[in-house]
Amino acid sequence: MDLSFVILVEMLYAIATLVLISAGLAVVFGMMKVINLAHGEFMMMGGYATITAVGLGVNVFVAMLIIAPIVVGLIGLVVERLVIRHLYGRLVDTMLATWGLSLVFIGLATMIFGNTTTGISTPISGFAVGRYQINGYNFFIIVVAIVLVIAMLAVLKGTRLGLIARGTMQRSEMAAALGYSPDRIYMATFFCGSALSGLAGAILAPLVGLVPTSGGAYIAKAFITVIAGGPSLIAGLVSSATSFGVVSQVFTFAISPVIGDVALLIAAVVLLRAMPQGITSRFFRGKL
Amino acid sequence: MRRPAARDVAGILVASALLIAVMPMLIGTYTLTVLVIYGMLGLSLGLIWGFGGILCFGQAAFFGLGAYVYAISAVNIGESTLPMILAVLVTAGFAALLGAMMFYGRLGDVYLGVITLVVTLILFKFINTTAGPQYVIGKARLGGFNGIPGFQTLNVPGDPEAYIWGDQLFYVCAVALVIVVLLVTWLLRSSFGRIAVGIRENETRMALMGYDVAARKTVLFAVGAAIAGLAGALFANWAEIVTPNLFSLGQSAEIIIWCIVGGLGTRLGPIVGAAGLAYLKFMLGQQSMIDNTLIMGLVLVLFVLFLPRGLVPAVASLWRASVGRGTRRRPSRHRRLRHG
Numbered sequence: 001m002d003l004s005f006v007i008l009v010e011m012l013y014a015i016a017t018l019v020l021i022s023a024g025l026a027v028v029f030g031m032m033k034v035i036n037l038a039h040g041e042f043m044m045m046g047g048y049a050t051i052t053a054v055g056l057g058v059n060v061f062v063a064m065l066i067i068a069p070i071v072v073g074l075i076g077l078v079v080e081r082l083v084i085r086h087l088y089g090r091l092v093d094t095m096l097a098t099w100g101l102s103l104v105f106i107g108l109a110t111m112i113f114g115n116t117t118t119g120i121s122t123p124i125s126g127f128a129v130g131r132y133q134i135n136g137y138n139f140f141i142i143v144v145a146i147v148l149v150i151a152m153l154a155v156l157k158g159t160r161l162g163l164i165a166r167g168t169m170q171r172s173e174m175a176a177a178l179g180y181s182p183d184r185i186y187m188a189t190f191f192c193g194s195a196l197s198g199l200a201g202a203i204l205a206p207l208v209g210l211v212p213t214s215g216g217a218y219i220a221k222a223f224i225t226v227i228a229g230g231p232s233l234i235a236g237l238v239s240s241a242t243s244f245g246v247v248s249q250v251f252t253f254a255i256s257p258v259i260g261d262v263a264l265l266i267a268a269v270v271l272l273r274a275m276p277q278g279i280t281s282r283f284f285r286g287k288l
Numbered sequence: 289m290r291r292p293a294a295r296d297v298a299g300i301l302v303a304s305a306l307l308i309a310v311m312p313m314l315i316g317t318y319t320l321t322v323l324v325i326y327g328m329l330g331l332s333l334g335l336i337w338g339f340g341g342i343l344c345f346g347q348a349a350f351f352g353l354g355a356y357v358y359a360i361s362a363v364n365i366g367e368s369t370l371p372m373i374l375a376v377l378v379t380a381g382f383a384a385l386l387g388a389m390m391f392y393g394r395l396g397d398v399y400l401g402v403i404t405l406v407v408t409l410i411l412f413k414f415i416n417t418t419a420g421p422q423y424v425i426g427k428a429r430l431g432g433f434n435g436i437p438g439f440q441t442l443n444v445p446g447d448p449e450a451y452i453w454g455d456q457l458f459y460v461c462a463v464a465l466v467i468v469v470l471l472v473t474w475l476l477r478s479s480f481g482r483i484a485v486g487i488r489e490n491e492t493r494m495a496l497m498g499y500d501v502a503a504r505k506t507v508l509f510a511v512g513a514a515i516a517g518l519a520g521a522l523f524a525n526w527a528e529i530v531t532p533n534l535f536s537l538g539q540s541a542e543i544i545i546w547c548i549v550g551g552l553g554t555r556l557g558p559i560v561g562a563a564g565l566a567y568l569k570f571m572l573g574q575q576s577m578i579d580n581t582l583i584m585g586l587v588l589v590l591f592v593l594f595l596p597r598g599l600v601p602a603v604a605s606l607w608r609a610s611v612g613r614g615t616r617r618r619p620s621r622h623r624r625l626r627h628g
Contacts, residue, residue: 096548104585107579216537227402261413268402
């Protein structure tokens with residue numbers, strides 16, 4: 001009984017982590033068809049922003065939930081204006097340019113923070129379930145992921161801004177003809193996407209030791225989750241995060257964490273081979 | 289490819305003979321050897337990406353695989369000739385399987401990128417966990433993060449005591465590169481190569497003309513991987529150790545940067561890009577003021593933004609515009625992949 005509860009929590013936690021690390025990439029890819037390979041580095045910078053802010057005496061939750069997203073969002077804004085703006089519609093070129101950017105950010109972080117591991121302690125203490133100990137922070141991550149998905153749905157479905165964004169996503173010429181500048185909308189979208197990446201990096205920062213190269217650990221998983229999700233933004237994100245989270249946790253519990261990771265990657269290859277356009281090209285069609 | 293074949297081959301032979309004679313006077317052969325190996329690795333991606341339009345994010349997987357196959361079989365066999373052949377064949381076979389899975393599945397550009405990236409990651413993660421004594425292939429322990437040291441390095445075929453190292457290894461690698469370039473030249477001049485370029489330009493048209501696109505892409509992918517595998521095996525001989533870092537994402541990124549900087553759609557570009565950037569990195573490694581990765585990243589971003597065709601095509605067209613009188617004006621044969 002206790003064990004099954006622990007496994008359930010761990011599964012939810014794995015899914016929530018995947019949703020968190022992929023959300024920023026999914027927004028940018030879903031809206032602009034731009035693959036941001038510097039996504040992992042945006043998360044890394046979110047982590048560093050949090051740690052720096054906490055070091056300056058800011059409350060940990062303020063640093064994670066407010067400062068990190070804003071800082072990384074602004075960095076994303078600069079990146080969009082300087083580089084990505086010139087490459088819209090050239091998928092492969094944006095991938096290459098953002099890959100270059102990721103190397104630049106790694107280099108900058110190494111020069112500023114040094115090639116050492118830094119970290120902060122988790123702000124929520126663990127508790128016991130029967131004979132097992134659960135990390136209380138895991139619940140926080142699950143809650144944040146749920147709130148995030150609901151907030152994204154609410155913004156996209158409920159607000160006028162969301163309507164404009166969805167319109168641009170479907171047919172940017174039409175949105176432009178109706179008087180909305182796609183350029184501005186793309187800029188705003190990229191800001192939001194970067195801010196989400198920063199948020200994810202900040203929230204995960206207490207769980208991992210942060211080094212300038214830690215972005216590399218996220219980018220592959222985020223990339224796979226988003227691509228496997230397919231054309232629908234939120235349904236794709238949640239469905240592919242769920243499938244990969246379950247697969248990786250089952251193998252983690254059955255064999256070992258590394259095999260869990262490998263199983264996730266193999267599942268991705270099989271899934272893409274079976275459904276080359278992603279999960280939502282076959283299921284949940286036309287959903288958001 | 290309209291120049292007569294004899295002139296093309298003669299040009300390659302004369303230029304490479306000159307370079308092999310002159311370069312050791314400028315740079316030490318130890319460094320030069322690895323530059324030549326990287327040149328071959330660059331060419332392997334340059335062939336499948338530049339002429340076949342297949343953007344492989346995991347060329348490092350084949351490089352690492354070649355190195356590991358060589359190391360494992362060299363430990364077991366104790367002689368280097370068969371391991372060299374195995375390194376090329378196993379890598380090509382692996383790529384053929386992977387390629388068949390992807391190309392017969394008609395996966396698009398981005399999905400192809402994801403899968404090759406993921407395969408590289410799987411290999412990287414898997415090899416990293418093989419530290420325990422239970423991971424043994426024959427007599428070779430995989431060694432996890434520490435890699436495999438102390439295998440039989442290159443020797444004169446049939447005589448395991450006559451090692452080829454130092455200057456000799458450089459000449460072997462250089463000659464291997466020249467042979468690979470000649471083979472690639474021959475391949476591109478053959479109908480197979482011309483059809484590959486046709487597939488790069490318009491896949492649907494080639495399919496409608498009756499060519500089996502998936503089969504041809506698979507073969508080209510395997511040929512590229514075989515070259516990368518050979519480069520990997522030579523690298524194992526140069527470094528005398530193989531580690532999981534050969535499979536790392538950074539390595540894959542570097543190969544792509546070499547091709548972009550050197551110029552796609554040329555044979556020379558990726559080789560020049562690889563050797564040039566690797567040498568630049570080597571020089572930069574000797575100072576510590578500016579981080580190495582930062583410069584590599586900047587180079588990639590700037591080239592994508594301002595010189596997307598790469599160095600060699602740009603210099604060539606500049607040359608033709610300024611001094612090349614009498615040369616026929618050819619429409620640029622190569623267009624960058626721009627799928628939206």
